Amino acid sequence: MGFEGIGAAVKRKEDARFLAGRGNYVDDINRPGQVYAYIKRSDRPHARLKGIDTRKAAAAPGVLAVYTGADLAADGVGGLPCGWQIHNKDGSPMAEPPHPVLAVGKVRHVGDPVAVVIAETKQQAKDAAELLEIDYEDLPGVAASTDAIKPGAPLVHDDVPGNICYDWHIGDKAAVDAAFARAKHVVKLELTNNRLVPNAMEPRAAIGECDVTGNYTLYTTSQNPHVIRLLMGAFVLHIPEHQLRVIAPDVGGGFGSKIYHYAEEAIVTWAAGKLRRPVKWTAERSESFISDAQGRDHVTTAEMALDEQGNFLALRVSTLANMGAYLSTFATSIPTYLYATLLAGVYKTPAIYAEVKAVFTNTVPVDAYRGAGRPEAAYLLERLVDVIAHDLGFDRIELRRKNFIPPDAFPYQTPVALQYDSGNYQVTLEKALQAADFAGFEERRRQARARGKLRGIGVSTYLEACGIAPSAVAGALGARAGLYEVANVRVNPTGDVTVFTGAHSHGQGHETTFAQVVAERLGISIAQVDVVHGDTGRIPFGMGTYGSRSLAVGGSAIVKALDKIIAKGKRIAAHLLEASVDDIEFKDGKFTVAGTDKSKTFAEIALTAYVPHNYPIEELEPGLEETAFYDPKNFTFPGGCHVCEVEIDIETGTPKVVNFVAVDDIGRVINPMIVEGQVHGGVAQGIGQALLEHAVYDSQGQLLSGSYMDYVMPRADNLPSIHVGTESTLCTHNPLGVKGVGEVGAIGSPPAVINAIVDALRDYGVRHIDMPATAEKIWSIIQAHQPRMAAE
Amino acid sequence: MPQVTLTVNGKRHTVEVEGRTLLVELLREKLGLTGTHVGCDTSQCGACVVHVNGDSVKSCTMLALQADGASVTTIEGLAKPDGTLHPMQEMFREHHALQCGFCTPGMVMSAIDLVNKHPEGLTEAQIREGLEGNLCRCTGYHNIVKAVAAAWPLMHGKTMPAAAE
Numbered sequence: 001m002g003f004e005g006i007g008a009a010v011k012r013k014e015d016a017r018f019l020a021g022r023g024n025y026v027d028d029i030n031r032p033g034q035v036y037a038y039i040k041r042s043d044r045p046h047a048r049l050k051g052i053d054t055r056k057a058a059a060a061p062g063v064l065a066v067y068t069g070a071d072l073a074a075d076g077v078g079g080l081p082c083g084w085q086i087h088n089k090d091g092s093p094m095a096e097p098p099h100p101v102l103a104v105g106k107v108r109h110v111g112d113p114v115a116v117v118i119a120e121t122k123q124q125a126k127d128a129a130e131l132l133e134i135d136y137e138d139l140p141g142v143a144a145s146t147d148a149i150k151p152g153a154p155l156v157h158d159d160v161p162g163n164i165c166y167d168w169h170i171g172d173k174a175a176v177d178a179a180f181a182r183a184k185h186v187v188k189l190e191l192t193n194n195r196l197v198p199n200a201m202e203p204r205a206a207i208g209e210c211d212v213t214g215n216y217t218l219y220t221t222s223q224n225p226h227v228i229r230l231l232m233g234a235f236v237l238h239i240p241e242h243q244l245r246v247i248a249p250d251v252g253g254g255f256g257s258k259i260y261h262y263a264e265e266a267i268v269t270w271a272a273g274k275l276r277r278p279v280k281w282t283a284e285r286s287e288s289f290i291s292d293a294q295g296r297d298h299v300t301t302a303e304m305a306l307d308e309q310g311n312f313l314a315l316r317v318s319t320l321a322n323m324g325a326y327l328s329t330f331a332t333s334i335p336t337y338l339y340a341t342l343l344a345g346v347y348k349t350p351a352i353y354a355e356v357k358a359v360f361t362n363t364v365p366v367d368a369y370r371g372a373g374r375p376e377a378a379y380l381l382e383r384l385v386d387v388i389a390h391d392l393g394f395d396r397i398e399l400r401r402k403n404f405i406p407p408d409a410f411p412y413q414t415p416v417a418l419q420y421d422s423g424n425y426q427v428t429l430e431k432a433l434q435a436a437d438f439a440g441f442e443e444r445r446r447q448a449r450a451r452g453k454l455r456g457i458g459v460s461t462y463l464e465a466c467g468i469a470p471s472a473v474a475g476a477l478g479a480r481a482g483l484y485e486v487a488n489v490r491v492n493p494t495g496d497v498t499v500f501t502g503a504h505s506h507g508q509g510h511e512t513t514f515a516q517v518v519a520e521r522l523g524i525s526i527a528q529v530d531v532v533h534g535d536t537g538r539i540p541f542g543m544g545t546y547g548s549r550s551l552a553v554g555g556s557a558i559v560k561a562l563d564k565i566i567a568k569g570k571r572i573a574a575h576l577l578e579a580s581v582d583d584i585e586f587k588d589g590k591f592t593v594a595g596t597d598k599s600k601t602f603a604e605i606a607l608t609a610y611v612p613h614n615y616p617i618e619e620l621e622p623g624l625e626e627t628a629f630y631d632p633k634n635f636t637f638p639g640g641c642h643v644c645e646v647e648i649d650i651e652t653g654t655p656k657v658v659n660f661v662a663v664d665d666i667g668r669v670i671n672p673m674i675v676e677g678q679v680h681g682g683v684a685q686g687i688g689q690a691l692l693e694h695a696v697y698d699s700q701g702q703l704l705s706g707s708y709m710d711y712v713m714p715r716a717d718n719l720p721s722i723h724v725g726t727e728s729t730l731c732t733h734n735p736l737g738v739k740g741v742g743e744v745g746a747i748g749s750p751p752a753v754i755n756a757i758v759d760a761l762r763d764y765g766v767r768h769i770d771m772p773a774t775a776e777k778i779w780s781i782i783q784a785h786q787p788r789m790a791a792e
Numbered sequence: 793m794p795q796v797t798l799t800v801n802g803k804r805h806t807v808e809v810e811g812r813t814l815l816v817e818l819l820r821e822k823l824g825l826t827g828t829h830v831g832c833d834t835s836q837c838g839a840c841v842v843h844v845n846g847d848s849v850k851s852c853t854m855l856a857l858q859a860d861g862a863s864v865t866t867i868e869g870l871a872k873p874d875g876t877l878h879p880m881q882e883m884f885r886e887h888h889a890l891q892c893g894f895c896t897p898g899m900v901m902s903a904i905d906l907v908n909k910h911p912e913g914l915t916e917a918q919i920r921e922g923l924e925g926n927l928c929r930c931t932g933y934h935n936i937v938k939a940v941a942a943a944w945p946l947m948h949g950k951t952m953p954a955a956a957e
Binding site: 011012014015016017018019020021022023025027028123199200201202203250251252253255284285286506507508509673674676677680681682683684685707708709713714715716717719721722745 | 810812820825826827828829830831832833834836837839866867868870871877881884885886888890891892893894895896897900916917919920921923924926927928929930931932933934935936937
């Protein structure tokens, strides 16, 4: 066995089944006697639901039942809950209108579930749904947050005036106003952060099942099965938690979109109880586009006050955040505590004030998507810094260096609540500039121009916060959930180990990286470690995977449990070796009496624990299995620098990323191969956001980019090879010193790309361009400036 | 109901299907070969790619009845009976070309066809263009491109010609 511990680029354990086509995704599961649900969804953005005639559908071949919102209401089924209560500036709570599982009274977005047809086959259910007669009275709709707040705008929820969910703020307004009053310069930028569709490649799916004793099982495509069990059991279906098992087996990507408790999970579980048959639902991609929570959608005005030398004095931000038609599970926390708290970024801006209005519209609900609030903050800051440099004539790199939080300033308290524990933004900047040959760029620009291309380079120096914590602080800010993680480490009698983790892997490779952590600590091979996740029937109550928390929070819980295992092992070894427990050392898989050659292997201690013939039974229980819950003291704070180089074809406006460098400080690296893969994927999504992807609605709320023919996903030929570098300043408050890598790529890259596009177009009078910077948009800019260029 | 007879991974099957049944539905639902995935409903994502008579085909784009008499290979049929992986599968593992694994079967099947059809060699640009019909949301394609390039010499039994432009 070669080195497999922390830092080794070992190949993934999970690959064997995926490569052989033996993965076990929800849609691969079929239960005996299973029937199929087809969900009839609203095809209009806003309408009164005057009546649903289900008779023809119910009489169609193979149909077992047709249910509507009235059936659920009659059975006492609750609405889908929101997990974070935000308070308005005046201290009052946010508007929190009901979110029925099946629409009642009105439909509020295209895709809003109206009825469910359950039949013996999928085709029969779908055919029967065509026979539903739904009497709609169309109402005017509103899709853009900027329209929804206008006087007289249609009300998405009749009892939510002005469509305002909340009007929230953070920071010291008076200090910011004072700094603006005395500032030498003020630079203002208005920008949007385009709405995205997460598009995990596996569409969501769910199977509900109920046995004769009333015990329920839900198989679902979830990033956090315990959260689903709690929300659905306690708030929606009122099933006692001990009678509800939620299994999230192999899950084909999440990116945030599979965190939330969705209506379909409740529908199939409830219907399984009614029909006493397993009920299966699998989304078609067209349904995913109108039912998976979407991401981003901010409209923002940002202003920076500066002194003469270019020192940032104060930042003022005002953002409209589109919530969509209903509050998704964690929607309300994203544009507040995961966005506005990040507005210091990597800069020592002494005063910051941000206000955020969250707005209801007749669109698909918006919630966390890879990065969740932090990409919006990084994009705002890194665009603003480039615009400041452009407007005032500063060098964009020097301006960043001048305003960086210096490496000796940690721990650093920002003016927007967060305290950064560690970081070194200078070093990631220098490494990235070097790897990108920033110094040699102007020559490449000249060469490109000779080939009819406009070449630009862009830099972003971003910060993120991972592993949202601690629970008590989040609770004080309105979170309705804990933010710890759990691990149960079960040492089997022969010395191999099963780890039950509350974190969930849907591509991250936990079966490998968590095994590496265990292998390193216990001195065994990763082949001897099995990592189990995604089943509330097997795992203690955990919180799942989101916000780049798996290793920082879930990994720390594993380490805590391992510490308990080793402590107990030492006591068993002390007994066997007739030594004092204080003299026992554990290293490389052996318990040794310090200074002697007397030792016992880990496997011998494990066996003794389960065959306690010679055992300190008076003072120690048999067995070797420990559980630990870990509630972090703080977020972790990765940061780094992304450099993007683009070329634009002058004739067509087509942009192409020709070089991309990411240097990320993610703390200690467990598996560099997996880390690079995470960065590649995040950067691809960031380039997608910057150049290609956009969920476009018409003014009423009809989604115009509702399939892969209209919504442009990054494909292999849209992307470059990506140079990944890492830098490790260790997290100071978790036992592994890890920070998190899942989202850095998606956070750091969009501003680097847009900064490069704007740089490429610098001779065309461009100060800012909104995402996505499509060929059409760029071509129009080039055309509009042709006369001026020709005249010069 | 009409019948279709086809060979899948070397085994002959005769199955009753509706006229509208897609090849991918036959594979997943009638034959239990769930390695072939469905990621979209517009034939854009490529998660369902299999080989039909040696050519890569999006199995959501073909009716089951159109496969009558055909020989179909799915991801489950690639490894040798003793479990030895196909070189493309092996290189995907070696180069960490998969994360969630959902697009992987279709991606591997497309990549094998791409390499088979380019005995003269493949540039990075050609590999990227050749995989344009397969979406992956996890990897950014970086490691997939590396894996395909690494599989070429193993599949053709020689080093990739350097000047394959």
